[in-house]
Amino acid sequence: MGTLDDMNHLKNKRIRSVADLLQDQFRLSLVHLENVVRGTICGAIRHKLIPTPQNLVTSTPLTTTYESFFGLHPLSQVLDRTNPLTQIVHGRKLSYLGPGGLTGRTASFRIRDIHPSHYGRICPIDTSEGINVGLIGSLAFHARMGYWGSLESPFYDISEKSTGSRLLYLSPDRDEYYMLAAGNSLALNQDIQEEQVVPARYRQEFLTIA
Structure with a gap:
C-alpha cells in the first residue's frame, strides 16, 4: 500500500x-x-x-x-538597515506570496500552520502578523538551501557502532529515514551512565526514545 x-x-x-x-x-x-x-x-x-x-x-x-x-515586483523590498541583526533577518525571509504563489485571502489554515518537516529548517516563531501570518517566515539558524532548492538542516549522525559524530545536512525527504533527537537533550545526557529518555521525531511523529 x-x-x-x-x-x-x-x-x-x-x-x-x-x-x-x-x-x-x-x-x-x-x-x-x-x-x-x-x-x-x-x-x-x-x-x-x-x-x-x-x-x-x-x-x-x-x-x-x-x-x-x-x-x-511584489517581492522586491528595501533592505532593513536599522541594525546588523535586522539586516540579516530581512535577508533570510521566506514567502508564500508573490507571482505564482498564494495570497493572504486565499491561503488556508493548514498552509499557515507549523508542519513537522519545518523542524530545524523554518523558524516557528518569526512570522508576520495579520493577514499574512504563517505565509512569511524566516530560515532557521543553521538551515541552508540545497542545490535543488530544498531546505537542508544539519544533524549529527550518532549510533552505537560509531566512535564519533558525523555532521549531515538532510533534506526533508531524507530525514524520514532517521530518528531525530533534540541536540540539547543529547548534550545534557552524554555523561550520564544510566538509561535516559530523550524526545525524538521519526517519520513526522514526535515520540520518546531510551
Missing part, C-alpha cells in the same frame, strides 16, 4: 531564490532585445542602411527590465 503525499511537506516544495527570479527577468530582457534587433534590421532594410552592432544591441532592454523588477 502506498501513502498519500502531504502537500504541506517541505519535500514537495521548492525555494525560488532571488537568483531564480533574476534569471526569469534576464530571459524576458533577451526576448525584448530580440524583438528590438528584429525591428532595427527591418527598418534598416527598408531605408537601405547598413546596421552596426552598436545600433543593433543596446543595454536598454536589460536595464529597463531590471529597473522594473526591483521597483515594481
